[in-house]
Structures are given as C-alpha cells and as structure tokens.
Amino acid sequence: RCRRAPAAAALSPPPVSTTIPNKSKRTAQDYIFGKVIGDGCYSTVFLAKDIHTGKEYAIKVCEKRHIIKEKKGEYIKREKEALNMLSNVPKGFVRLYCTFQDAERLYFVLSYAKNGELLPYINKVGSFELDVAKYYAAELVLALEKMHSKGIIHRDLKPENILLDENMHLQIADFGTVKILDPEVIRTIPEANIEDNSQSTERERRRNMSFVGTAQYVSPELLRHREDTRASDLWALGCIIYQMISGLPPFRGPNEFLTFQKILKLDYEFPEGFPADAKDLVEKLLILDHTKRLGVEDKGETYESIRKHPFFNGIDWDTVLEQSPPTINPYL
Numbered sequence: 430r431c432r433r434a435p436a437a438a439a440l441s442p443p444p445v446s447t448t449i450p451n452k453s454k455r456t457a458q459d460y461i462f463g464k465v466i467g468d469g470c471y472s473t474v475f476l477a478k479d480i481h482t483g484k485e486y487a488i489k490v491c492e493k494r495h496i497i498k499e500k501k502g503e504y505i506k507r508e509k510e511a512l513n514m515l516s517n518v519p520k521g522f523v524r525l526y527c528t529f530q531d532a533e534r535l536y537f538v539l540s541y542a543k544n545g546e547l548l549p550y551i552n553k554v555g556s557f558e559l560d561v562a563k564y565y566a567a568e569l570v571l572a573l574e575k576m577h578s579k580g581i582i583h584r585d586l587k588p589e590n591i592l593l594d595e596n597m598h599l600q601i602a603d604f605g606t607v608k609i610l611d612p613e614v615i616r617t618i619p620e621a622n623i624e625d626n627s628q629s630t631e632r633e634r635r636r637n638m639s640f641v642g643t644a645q646y647v648s649p650e651l652l653r654h655r656e657d658t659r660a661s662d663l664w665a666l667g668c669i670i671y672q673m674i675s676g677l678p679p680f681r682g683p684n685e686f687l688t689f690q691k692i693l694k695l696d697y698e699f700p701e702g703f704p705a706d707a708k709d710l711v712e713k714l715l716i717l718d719h720t721k722r723l724g725v726e727d728k729g730e731t732y733e734s735i736r737k738h739p740f741f742n743g744i745d746w747d748t749v750l751e752q753s754p755p756t757i758n759p760y761l
C-alpha cells in the first residue's frame with residue numbers, strides 16, 4: 430500500500446530545449462511537459478506534447494532513486510512488459526508508444542486518455558442509467574478477456590484507473606500491480622492438494638508477495654491467502670458494476686481494516702430498486718470462493734457465461750467497441 434505522494438513530490442518538468450535530435454530515440458527534450466494529470470505511488474503522469482508532431486501524450490515519469498529505495502524495480506519491469514503485451518490490442522487499454530531514460534528518471538510515453546478517470550463520472554451523476562452501466566460493464570468484460578487471455582491479471586482494477594478516451598471508450602491504466610502468469614501455466618485452477626516442492630515455492634512466493642490492491646476492490650482470496658488469480662479481477666468487476674449502478678462500492682468501512690472485515694464476511698447489501706438482473710450478476714461475481722465465481726470455469730478467450738448473463742441482454746459483443754458509447758446523463 431502506498432500513500433499518495435504530496436503534490437510537492439510531483440516532479441518539476443525537465444528543461445525544454447529546441448534542438449531536434451536524430452529521429453531514432455526520443456528524449457525528454459522532444460516533449461513540452463504540461464500539467465500533472467495523475468499521481469501514482471512512485472510516479473507522476475504529465476500531459477505532454479511532442480514538439481515535432483504537436484501530438485498530445487501522457488508521459489509517466491519515474492524517479493530512479495525512488496524506485497531503488499522503494500524496491501519497485503520489479504513492478505516497473507512488469508508494468509512495461511504488460512503494457513507492451515497489450516499495446517497491439519487496438520482498444521481497451523492505454524498504449525505504450527516508447528520509453529527512454531536520463532540520469533535520474535525513466536519515461537513512459539503513453540496514450541492520453543482525454544476524458545480522464547471513470548470515477549468522477551460516477552460521482553458527478555450519482556449513478557449510471559442501466560444502459561450506460563451495461564455498456565461500460567461490457568467494455569470492461571472485453572478488456573478483461575483480452576488481458577486474461579494473455580495471462581495478465583490486473584489485481585487493482587477500480588474506477589480510478591479505468592480511463593476514458595476522447596470518444597468516451599474505456600482505457601484500462603496503471604499496470605504497476607499486474608501479475609503476468611507464466612505462459613506454461615495452464616488456466617489457474619483450484620490448488621491441487623498434493624504436496625510437492627512447487628507448492629512450497631508457491632507458498633513462499635505468497636508469503637513474500639507485497640500486498641496489492643485497493644481496499645474496497647480487493648478480493649477475499651488476496652486478503653486471506655495472498656492468492657491472486659484471474660478471478661480476483663472478476664471480483665473487482667462485480668464491485669465496479671455494483672458501483673456504476675448504485676454510486677458507491679459494495680464494501681465500505683470507516684477504515685481499511687473494517688472494509689476488509691466486510692469483504693471477508695461478504696457483508697454488503699443492495700439498495701432499494703437495484704435492478705434484478707444486475708443484482709443476480711453481482712451476486713454471481715461477489716462469491717468468497719473464487720473457484721465458484723461466474724466465468725472462472727469458462728475455457729478459451731471469452732467469458733461466455735458472463736456474456737450470456739441476462740444483465741447483458743441487448744449487447745452485441747462483436748460491435749460494442751465500434752459503437753459510440755451512450756451519453757452519461759445525470760440520473761434524475
């Protein structure tokens with residue numbers, strides 16, 4: 430868990446120069462750094478403009494000494510690997526264009542999600558109309574299918590790191606907490622009972638696993654056993670669908686510890702008037718036993734049992750991303 434760095438910690442943008450270097454490798458001098466648009470645990474995301482093309486990008490800047498001090502090298506490496514694995518996926522994720530470094534910093538040049546985070550939209554209108562919630566839930570399912578089929582588990586999905594591009598399509602960001610499954614590993618199945626040395630190294634890995642996830646959206650298996658599987662993202666999907674429709678996440682406490690207690694006891698309820706289909710889907714995702722969650726048994730690259738759920742009636746899964754998203758209106 431990291432505390433938000435105080436604004437003062439946001440990096441001062443590097444000096445701008447006017448020389449035009451050779452095309453091969455970009456440097457910070459190729460960009461005009463603008464406002465800070467996002468502040469991560471050990472990085473700051475600036476809005477920036479390429480001085481040669483005038484194009485806008487988001488540049489994530491990480492201080493090398495901070496990464497070394499906080500031992501975040503692994504996170505940075507995994508984030509870059511995940512972003513590269515997803516950069517050929519045309520929609521649903523922020524795209525990594527290039528990286529470069531100087532003596533003190535690492536730079537990631539990424540797509541600029543012009544409409545920012547999903548969270549302010551939920552807060553502004555209180556809660557989404559059903560067709561809006563359904564549409565964005567469908568975009569989220571498609572993004573999870575693409576990530577999981579590449580063996581990438583996000584582990585910290587939440588409305589703050591689900592962004593919206595200029596056409597209001599979703600772009601998942603912040604891959605600092607991802608887990609990338611070893612390609613040889615078959616789809617994560619319930620742990621076998623047989624004792625073998627891989628089991629003990631797996632147990633070792635979990636004991637050493639630094640905690641990830643944000644309180645309201647973290648799954649019970651991550652809390653209880655430090656076990657992270659694709660099903661942990663399906664739990665977060667359930668929380669986000671609940672929140673888009675009711676305006677607040679299902680598990681809320683005055684502090685993280687009490688929020689965790691509610692998660693482990695599955696202590697949540699639906700507000701009056703919560704649509705029946707949505708309630709049924711959320712109930713099939715917010716199941717303590719991660720092997721029983723809707724979608725966990727699905728084989729192949731799509732979550733058929735989630736796609737087929739009545740909540741998604743009317744969604745044409747093949748054209749969702751080509752459609753223009755429904756307008757997010759204040760819920761009267």
Ligand SMILES: C[C@@H](Nc1nc2c(c3cc(-c4cn[nH]c4)ccc13)C(=O)N=C/C2=C\CC1CC1)C(C)(C)C
Nearest residue numbers: 466467468469487523540541542543545590602603
């Ligand atoms: C979730 C992230 N916040 C953000 N990450 C990114 C943004 C972004 C944009 C706005 C925004 C745009 N307009 N108004 C606000 C607000 C927050 C943003 C963007 O455009 N492009 C790539 C990003 C991230 C790339 C990812 C590899 C890190 C945190 C809080 C971690 C900094």
